Amino acid sequence: QLQLVESGGGLVQPGGSLRLSCAASRFTLDYYAIGWFRQAPGKEREGVSCISSGAGRTNYADSVKGRFTISRNNAKNTVYLQMNSLKPEDTAVYYCAAAPLHLSFGQCVLSQTDYASWGQGTQVTVSS
16 A cells, blocks of 8 residues: 655645645655645545656646646655645645556546545645
């Protein structure tokens, strides 16, 4: 079982920034495509961004393009989601997830069904 832990959430004002981290202590995250998903109260979980294994190709939901950046630091075994220009509609619990190895190559996707291992989530609240 691949274990993931998210951190970095919090309360910020609109226009502010947060950097979320997704860390694995016992597995090499570079082997896996990592996705960030979010779920707001009363809404379905949606894909935000992902990064593939190896070359690190990225993908973003239209709603966050130009504002969010996903990256990975293999030495620290951590994937980051830098969130800038935050909006109230970004408020949600954010989860990171890892895809199985056979789905971790090439262009990553934002479909939940492609991801098997999930972190516990971290709350992001954007409010004035």
